[in-house]
Every structure is written in structure tokens, then in C-alpha cells.
Amino acid sequence: MGRNRCCWLNWWTELALIERVERKISGYAAGSLLTVADLPVAEIAAILAETDRIERMAAEDRVRMLAGRRIALLFYESSTRTRTSFELAAKSLGAITTLVSDKSSSIEKGESLKDTGLTLRALGAECIVLRHANSGAPYLLAKATGLSVLNAGDGMHEHPSQALLDLRTILARLPGVDGGRIDATTFAGVTVVITGDILHSRVARSNTLLLPKLGARVLLCGPPGLLPEDALGLSSNDDTGNVEIERDFNKALKQAQVVMMLRIQRERLAGLELDLGDYISRYQLSEERLAAYAPKALVMHPGPMIRGLEIAGEVADGPNSAVEDQVRHGLAVRKSLLVRALGAGGFESVTV
Amino acid sequence: MSDILILNGRLVDPASGVDGERDLLLRDGRVAAVEVPGGLKEVMAKETGSQIIDAARMVVAPGLVDVHVHLREPGQTYKESIATGTAAAAAGGFTTVVAMPNTVPVNDSVAGLEWMLNAARGAVVKLFAMPAATFGSMGEEITDFHKLRRAGAVGFTDDGKPVLHDRVMREALVAAASIGAPVSQHAEDTRLTGGCSMNSGPVAFRLGLRGMTVQAEARIVERDIRLLRDIERHDGLRPHLHVQHVSTAKAMSLIREAKAEGLHVTCEVAPHHFTLTDEAVGDYDTNAKMNPPLRNDADRLAMIAGLMDGTVDCIATDHAPHALFEKEQEFERAPNGITGLETALGLALRVLHKGQGMTISRVMELMSAQPAGIVSLEERGTLRVGSFGDVVVFDPAAEWSFDAKRSRSKSKNTPFDGGTMVGKVMATICEGRVVYRG
Numbered sequence: 001m002g003r004n005r006c007c008w009l010n011w012w013t014e015l016a017l018i019e020r021v022e023r024k025i026s027g028y029a030a031g032s033l034l035t036v037a038d039l040p041v042a043e044i045a046a047i048l049a050e051t052d053r054i055e056r057m058a059a060e061d062r063v064r065m066l067a068g069r070r071i072a073l074l075f076y077e078s079s080t081r082t083r084t085s086f087e088l089a090a091k092s093l094g095a096i097t098t099l100v101s102d103k104s105s106s107i108e109k110g111e112s113l114k115d116t117g118l119t120l121r122a123l124g125a126e127c128i129v130l131r132h133a134n135s136g137a138p139y140l141l142a143k144a145t146g147l148s149v150l151n152a153g154d155g156m157h158e159h160p161s162q163a164l165l166d167l168r169t170i171l172a173r174l175p176g177v178d179g180g181r182i183d184a185t186t187f188a189g190v191t192v193v194i195t196g197d198i199l200h201s202r203v204a205r206s207n208t209l210l211l212p213k214l215g216a217r218v219l220l221c222g223p224p225g226l227l228p229e230d231a232l233g234l235s236s237n238d239d240t241g242n243v244e245i246e247r248d249f250n251k252a253l254k255q256a257q258v259v260m261m262l263r264i265q266r267e268r269l270a271g272l273e274l275d276l277g278d279y280i281s282r283y284q285l286s287e288e289r290l291a292a293y294a295p296k297a298l299v300m301h302p303g304p305m306i307r308g309l310e311i312a313g314e315v316a317d318g319p320n321s322a323v324e325d326q327v328r329h330g331l332a333v334r335k336s337l338l339v340r341a342l343g344a345g346g347f348e349s350v351t352v
Numbered sequence: 353m354s355d356i357l358i359l360n361g362r363l364v365d366p367a368s369g370v371d372g373e374r375d376l377l378l379r380d381g382r383v384a385a386v387e388v389p390g391g392l393k394e395v396m397a398k399e400t401g402s403q404i405i406d407a408a409r410m411v412v413a414p415g416l417v418d419v420h421v422h423l424r425e426p427g428q429t430y431k432e433s434i435a436t437g438t439a440a441a442a443a444g445g446f447t448t449v450v451a452m453p454n455t456v457p458v459n460d461s462v463a464g465l466e467w468m469l470n471a472a473r474g475a476v477v478k479l480f481a482m483p484a485a486t487f488g489s490m491g492e493e494i495t496d497f498h499k500l501r502r503a504g505a506v507g508f509t510d511d512g513k514p515v516l517h518d519r520v521m522r523e524a525l526v527a528a529a530s531i532g533a534p535v536s537q538h539a540e541d542t543r544l545t546g547g548c549s550m551n552s553g554p555v556a557f558r559l560g561l562r563g564m565t566v567q568a569e570a571r572i573v574e575r576d577i578r579l580l581r582d583i584e585r586h587d588g589l590r591p592h593l594h595v596q597h598v599s600t601a602k603a604m605s606l607i608r609e610a611k612a613e614g615l616h617v618t619c620e621v622a623p624h625h626f627t628l629t630d631e632a633v634g635d636y637d638t639n640a641k642m643n644p645p646l647r648n649d650a651d652r653l654a655m656i657a658g659l660m661d662g663t664v665d666c667i668a669t670d671h672a673p674h675a676l677f678e679k680e681q682e683f684e685r686a687p688n689g690i691t692g693l694e695t696a697l698g699l700a701l702r703v704l705h706k707g708q709g710m711t712i713s714r715v716m717e718l719m720s721a722q723p724a725g726i727v728s729l730e731e732r733g734t735l736r737v738g739s740f741g742d743v744v745v746f747d748p749a750a751e752w753s754f755d756a757k758r759s760r761s762k763s764k765n766t767p768f769d770g771g772t773m774v775g776k777v778m779a780t781i782c783e784g785r786v787v788y789r790g
Contacts, residue, residue: 034635037558114680134682135560136636144680155684157560202560230563233554270547270562 031127031148031341034138036160036210037236044213045182048168050346051336059092062335067094069342072125074116074141075152076102076132081303081327082152082161086129089334095342098125113137114144121145127341130154135202148341156200156268161337162302163206165330167214169322170258172329173298184240187216193252193297195221195283196262196310198231200269203302204262208234212241220245221252222283225272226264249283253293260300261285261311276309286312290320298322354401355379356784358745360389361407365414366717367734376412378741381784386737403786405779407745413716414733415447415477415742415782416697417723419536420511420596420620420668422689423449425473426464427456432673432762435474437693440671440761442788444693445777447477447742448724448732449671452511453484460484460495462503469504477782478742480727482507482536485524491516497527506727509536511596512643514572516542522579529583529591534618534726536594539572539603540564540644549684551630551645559633561683564645570602577610577617584615594726595619597670599644601654608663618726619658620668623692623699624767626655632767638679638686639767642672656708659718666723669696673763691766695754697746698773705748706774712748741784750776 028034054062071090075083083099090097100120102108107116113132120128127148130138135155142149153159170192171179177186192211198204198220208218208231218241220231227245235243246252253259264274285299299311299320307313316323339345356378363374363386375392377385385392396402423437434451441449451468453459459468465483473479483500487493489510497508508528514537515521521535528535545564550556552563576593583591598604598619610617624642629649632640640646658664672689679686700719704710724733731739756769780788 112677112680113682132682134684136683139635140680140682155560156562199557205558205560228557230552230554230557233557 028139028142029146029148031343031347032142032150033160033337033341034142034149034151035158036163036206039210039213041182041184041213044164044167044210046346047164047333047336047340048171048182050339051168051332053346054335054339055332062092063094065093065339065345066090066342069095069344070124070126071095071097071338072120072128073097073099074120074128074130075099076107077153079131079153081330082131085327085331086150086152086334086338089331090338093335093338095338113140117141117145117147121147127338150337150341153202155202156205157202158206159202159302160206161330161334162203163210164337165326165333166207166260166300166302167210168329168333169300169326170298173322173325174257182214184213184215186214187211187241190215190257191217191219191255192258192260193219193221193256194260194262195249195252195285196226197264198222198227198262200226200265201262205234207260208243209236212236212239212243214241216241218243219252219255221247221249223247223279225274250289250293253289253297256294256297258298258300259285259294260302262302263304263306263310280309284310284312285315287314287318290315300326302326354403355384356403356405356741356781356786357392357396358405358407358412358743359392361410361412361745363412363735364713364716365735366713367414367721368736371713374412376735376743378743378781378784381741383735383737383739383741386735405745409747409749410745410778411712411748412743412745414720414735415744415780416445416719417448417729417733418446418669418671418693418696419450419666419723419727421449421451421671421693422454422673423451424673425455426467430762431675434468434479435476436760436762437671437673438476438479440691440693440759442476442780442782443760443777444695445697445744445746445780446693447744447780447782447787448729449477449479450506450727451479451481452509453482454489454512458484458489460487460489462496462499465500465503465505476787477780478732480504480506480729482509482511484508485510485515485535486520489513491520494520494524494527497531497533501531501533505533506729507534507536507594509538509596511536511538514538514540514542518575518579521576522583525579525583525591525593526587526589529589532728534592534594536596537572537576538596539569539576541568541571544568544571549641550633551647553630553648555630555633559636566600566602566651569600569644570606573603573606577606577615580610580615580617581613590616592616592618597622597625597644597668598655598658598664599625599647599651601651604654604658604663608658611663618665619663620666620723621655621659621664622668622670623696624690626652626659627699627703628652628767636683637767638681638683639690639765641683641686641688642670642690643688656704659704660708660710664718665726667696667700667718668723669693673761674765675763679765689765691759691761691763693761694759695766695768695771695773697775697777698752698754699768701748701775702773741781743781744777745779746775746777748775750774752776
């Protein structure tokens, strides 16, 4: 009996070892999504294809996909959309979830991110969805735990699942784009204008890194205080699309098929002086401005919106708006990302 | 103490203008003789108890001098102690180090300074210290420079922080000038760097990290130079400003101009600033986080240009050990600093000698004679007869890779783990005692 148990343990350890070796790329577990920067176009296509497949499944099949798998949601920052959609996505796939937030855990007592991650791993978590106020925190967690980590927004750095849901929203809503064909030219001729507080926005960074891979031209728009020239560092030579800065919102809008508006992140301004009245007159997406310069453009916002500041309420609720679609696509894309993180569904054989 | 004979080596002593085959005799902790090969035969015949080091194909040079190290004692001996930090220094070829005052408590008193310099601390190489320029390094009230000087202070600094107020910095420069010591300044306008954790630029933007601007460094250097000029004109004193760890092209050109103007400014550059750029932060590697931060390649090249044209007076490591648990944190929360004593020579020879064609003699000057001169160390940084028997023997051709696990330092926080080094220390001798054998 004792001998059998020992053999079984050995076999198990060996299997786990092999799996660990196979599932790691550059020190991070495969299935992790820390940044969109290193996602190849084929991988983006695979994530979107799996999203479609999961959406088409009957609910009773879907709930078996991650049945009994354990996912921890580790949230160090407040969140409505992201947290809820990851949680609902996990539950619809049959996974067991636990939510740990900095306000109600040992994090308050000073426990480090590494120790928090190791504790969750010891409790059986197979994947951790992390929202954190510090840029780069998901890398630390992924390195420390060896688990798949999904970056659900880290400081000013990235929000990969948001960029992927934005991508799916554009594919669904933008006329003339073939959503079934994901390659380096899918967005050829498409200009996406991202306007507002680019400096503090992880959504802007992820979208600016992601969309040009599919051929989009990303036009960043905002005053120098919120959009330094350093932002051009987001462009990659490998992309078919490109990244440019246009400070005049009207000129940018004229070229836009898609316009993404961003909230001014007052909590991150750190001493930066901003005349809100002036900002609104130059950069608010108002009904008049939209009608005059981009009447057909798809209007997006990652939320939370401050109506009357960066976007007029009428525009947010108007026919061009894709704001609620974005939320719905968020739920769908996050299902696919969780399936990918746990190496299930269409990602079962993926070892890259 | 037995005699030490170092035979058959290439003796490089820039201070005495020697670069050639010489045999060296150390006796009673001093350099007793420097002779062409064979010139010490008589001594050898008489002496039987002396240690002989065969330095064939080796460079024999004055022990290296580092004017900028953090030894963490008192108060943070889980990071480093005077004993472990100086052991790392010995392994890196250093025979003299100058400890910064940002210990816990801050070294701002005669009692604190004497405690630090006491032999009971177990320093392996010669230890000097720069006490704080202001009480608690709070930047408000200058410490007692005269008393501290008599107790052995070789300069004054609030390192880790700048002396921000113009009035206080002026007072410090005046007080130091009257006793012939430098004020060593950490040039960072902290009013511009709140919340920043790396260099400002495209890399910081991509990583979503707030960046320290070039301006934050340049503004303090500019202000300090203005104060020097003002004091020379109005006080009839000639203050000595030493600018620590210069990292930007802008600050380097300000220093170059001030030197041309004739002001007494010296400066140091750290090996990481002439070797790496902010790209080394990679995926938030906290071992590439230090202050001043790694800059862009134009700045890195400006450090090299300053080293080549003589604007830079010395190489200093800013050896800043931190425990693993402190560096295993979110990038923005991790402390600044990397270890440097065991990689300085290897990087200087790799980047400056091998990479840029700087002569070994010039590298030695930047690492021994000139740093010794900045803090006015008599009879160190040279192998003239009568000087202290501080010697480093290294193989200039050896290429090796640094293994942080084998470091003598208590901490292993270095971006150079596994990095290529040129020049391997075979022996370090401090005041006639062998303190390291490679």
C-alpha cells in the first residue's frame, strides 16, 4: 500500500514536472496573459475563434468546460466590469472561483504579493486573475507562483482583456471588416482614434499595442500633459499598422472609423494641473463634434465614464455608441481567456 | 607581518607614471621597493619567510578605491555588514571604500562615525566614511563638519537624498571649503521625481511607470555649480563639489563647462550607467532599479564620452545591497540600488578597455589614483615607495561570468548575474595583508 502510494506520488510529480516544463514560455506559465505586446496574430485569432465557439455552445456544455477547476480573483483595486465579468465568465464555464480583495484579506496586514500568490496556489488555485495598482505586478505573481496569471489591469501598464474585447467589438460593429479573417491586414485602412488621458491609461496602452498588429492605424489624441511624445514608444516595427499623435481632436475625428474615449484619471494625476473647462472644450466627444467630424464613427469607452466630461451623455447613449456591446464582449472574451489559461477547450494542445 | 614579493607582473601605477614590468616588495604594510625584474634578488636571497606572488601575465596596480558604497551597518545588517561589504570589496579588487551615511541611525555624529570606523566592525579593507551633511540627512541643519573631520570624515553627503535648499547647500559648501573636504551631492530634484521608479522615456511609458526626467538631475547640478561660483566670488573660498553617480548627458555637459570655467567640481560615474540602458528593466526586473535610474543609450554614451575625455574623475559603484524579499516586490515598491563591488573592475575593463580602447593605466587612474585624490587620501591610490601596501593583482585577459550566488556580499541584487566580465582579480592586498585570493 505504502509502496503503491509512493509510486503514485512519483508518477504524479513527474507528470506535473513535464507539464510545467512544457507550459512555460520565458519563465511564465503558458496561458498567462500579462501583456498583449507578445501575442502573435495567430494567437489573437485563436482566442477570438475560441470565444466564438464558446458563445455558440449550449449552456449545459459550456458549464462542463472548466467544471471543478479553481480560479482565484485577486483584486487590489476596485473594479465593477472586469471583476464581475471574469467571475461570471468563470462560473458559466463551471469553474470554482474565490475572490480575494486587498480590503478583506491578509494583504491589509502587510502580506506580500508573492506570499498571497503562494497561499492561493497552496489552496489549489490553478489560475489567478490579478487587478493591481502597480504596473508589472502580474509578472511578479506569475514568476513567483508559476501559475497562469491573467492581467486584469496593472497600474498604468496594460489591460489585455479589455483590448481583446475592444477588438471583438470593433470586428462585430465596424462595417466592411471581415470578422472571420484575422490577420495582419484585417484592419487595413482603419483609423482608431484614442482620446484623453493616455498617460495614465492601461486601456490605451493595450489597444495601441494590439490593434496595429491587425493593420490598424492608431491615432492618439490629447494634450501634452496627458499624452507625452514618449507614447510613440508603443509602436512596434513588426506591426503592419502604426501609431501617431494628433493633438487636434477635430482633425483626428475626421479620419476616424473608431473613436475610443478615456476617463481623466483624477486619482493618478499626481500634481498635474488640468483646466477641466478647457479640456472639455477641446477634447469632449459632444454630439455636435461627432456630427460635424465623424458622424459614422463607432464610439467606444472602456468605462467608467464620466458623462459630461470626456463624453456627452447623449453620445454615450446614442446610435454610434458601442459601450454596452463592449461589456457583453468582455464577458465572452474572458471566458475564452480562462479556458486558455487552464489549457482547456480549443487550447488543450497548445504548448507554446 | 611578513614581506610580500610580487614578481614578474606588469606594474600599472598612473600616479607615478609607471606601466611596465616591475617587481614589488611590500614590507610593514608599505611599498618598500619597486624594481625592474631581477632587481629584488638581494632581498629574495636574504628573506626566506616572505610570501611570493607570481604575477606573470598579470597587472599589478594600486588597490582600487571606491568613494561611494553602502555598507548598511548600523541598522540594516540583514542587507550587508561592514565585514561582508568590505569582503565583497576585497573580492572586487578594492582596498579602500568610503561608506555613505544613510544607515539607521544616519551617521551624523562623531560617536556614530567613530563607531563605524572602529576596528571591532571587522572591516577587511580600509574603511573611510562620509558622514551626513545635515542632521538626519533631513536637509535642514548642517552637521558639525569640523568635529567630524577631526574624527576622520573624508567628505559630507546626504546621499540617497539631495541637499535641496539653496541656503543649506551653500552653508555646507562653505563649511566644507574651510576644512578642505568635498560636499558629495546626490543630484536629484526630488520635487520632480515623486512616484517615479525609472528613467523617463518611451520605455517607462510602455511599462506604465512614472519616469525621472533628465531635468531632475540637471537642475541640482546646475544649482550647485551656481553656488560654487557665488561662493568663490563672495566668500573668497574654493569649495569642492563632488557630483555623485552622474547619469545624464545634460548633467555631464554642465560639469564639463564648470570644469572649463575653473570651478572645483569632480564627479563619478557608476559602472551600470556606462554599461546598461533603461531597456534592461525588461519585465520589471527590480535588479535594474536604482537611483539615478538607467538612462537611454545617448546618456550611456555620454557617460563613456565623459570617462574618455577626462570630465569624469572616477568610477564609483554605489554598491547598494538589498535583501531578496525587498527586491521581490512590485517594481514601484522595491527599493533602489544594486550591488557593485565585485563587478566594477570586470565591467570597466569590458566596456571601457576592451570596448572603447581605454588604456588599462587610464582605467586604473579612474579607479584608484583619482578617487583617492577626491577624498584626499594620502599615500593611497599609488604604488610609490613609502605608500600603503594596497595592491590589486588581476589577469587582464581573463573573461569570466559573474555568479551572484558566489558573491561575498550578503545581498545578490545585481543585474549582472551571469554577465560577462573582463579581468579577474587574483589577489587583493590591503596595507600589506592579503585580503583576497582568487
